[in-house]
Amino acid sequence: xxxxxxxxxxxxxxxxxxxxxxxxxxxxxxxxxxxxxxxxxxxxxxxxxxxxxxxxxxxxxxxxxxxxxxxxxxxxxxxxxxxxxxxxxxxxxxxxxxxxxxxxxxxxxxxxxxxxxxxxxxxxxxxxxxxxxxxxxxxxxxxxxxxxxxxxxxxxxxxxxxxxxxxxxxxxxxxxxxxxxxxxxxxxxxxxxxxxxxxxxxxxxxxxxxxxxxxxxxxxxxxxxxxxxxxxxxxxxxxxxxxxxxxxxxxxxxxxxxxxxxxxxxxxxxxxxxx
Ligand SMILES: [Ca+2]
Ligand SMILES: [Ca+2]
Ligand SMILES: [Ca+2]
Ligand SMILES: [Ca+2]
Numbered sequence: 001x002x003x004x005x006x007x008x009x010x011x012x013x014x015x016x017x018x019x020x021x022x023x024x025x026x027x028x029x030x031x032x033x034x035x036x037x038x039x040x041x042x043x044x045x046x047x048x049x050x051x052x053x054x055x056x057x058x059x060x061x062x063x064x065x066x067x068x069x070x071x072x073x074x075x076x077x078x079x080x081x082x083x084x085x086x087x088x089x090x091x092x093x094x095x096x097x098x099x100x101x102x103x104x105x106x107x108x109x110x111x112x113x114x115x116x117x118x119x120x121x122x123x124x125x126x127x128x129x130x131x132x133x134x135x136x137x138x139x140x141x142x143x144x145x146x147x148x149x150x151x152x153x154x155x156x157x158x159x160x161x162x163x164x165x166x167x168x169x170x171x172x173x174x175x176x177x178x179x180x181x182x183x184x185x186x187x188x189x190x191x192x193x194x195x196x197x198x199x200x201x202x203x204x205x206x207x208x209x210x211x212x213x214x215x216x217x218x219x220x221x222x223x224x225x226x227x228x229x230x231x232x233x234x235x236x237x238x239x240x241x242x243x244x245x246x247x248x249x250x251x252x253x254x255x256x257x258x259x260x261x262x263x264x265x266x267x268x269x270x271x272x273x274x275x
Pocket of ligand 2: 204205206207208209210211212213215216
């Protein structure tokens with residue numbers, strides 16, 4: 001089983017090209033045919049022809065797929081979406097989430113055929129508390145691009161490049177993961193998810209906490225062997241500069257933390273990063 005999972009990780013090698021000072025911390029174009037690392041709740045999920053297909057099977061079936069790290073505060077989500085009717089949704093600053101209708105604590109950006117809005121979810125049982133709303137027409141069955149810029153207690157939503165909605169009262173949940181969603185008995189299609197941040201990535205800081213400790217080892221193991229989310233940015237997990245992420249990176253990180261091994265990404269110990 002381990003070998004199989006490691007093989008599934010190795011194709012990411014092409015994506016690993018050192019730590020950017022700032023920028024992309026997560027991306028998935030689903031062209032590898034799977035949604036590895038996404039945590040799915042309720043609904044039905046499939047990757048079809050390089051597109052993530054999220055289906056709600058009934059009115060209260062809350063299909064949500066979560067990624068990212070609980071400590072994430074300021075980040076920008078870019079995603080392509082389309083739907084045959086109804087809506088697409090992006091969730092952010094997810095503090096809690098579980099199976100069940102509206103089960104969790106998070107914010108939601110919903111993009112309907114005739115309006116766009118922000119709402120607050122707190123185990124709301126079928127209703128999401130509206131925070132901001134604007135009339136806007138979204139053509140069905142056509143790909144659109146959504147951009148959500150989260151900066152502290154403020155978020156701004158864009159659709160197809162138009163700044164539609166801004167709200168500065170996101171004070172309930174200061175940080176959290178992100179998700180894609182579909183409810184109300186229908187389907188939404190998503191592609192080309194890119195999450196970026198102004199915070200620089202640090203080699204070995206796989207959980208994007210700002211420092212390297214045992215939690216990063218646990219995070220990496222979770223990613224490799226139990227379907228957890230990927231290191232953010234992905235390159236932060238290639239601590240031995242091999243060009244891909246596998247068990248050797250876990251061993252390297254443990255050596256660094258507990259047996260005076262060389263620092264992450266400095267594989268010859270000369271204080272100069274090697275990848
Ligand atoms: Ca794709
Ligand atoms: Ca860390
Ligand atoms: Ca590696
Ligand atoms: Ca070096």
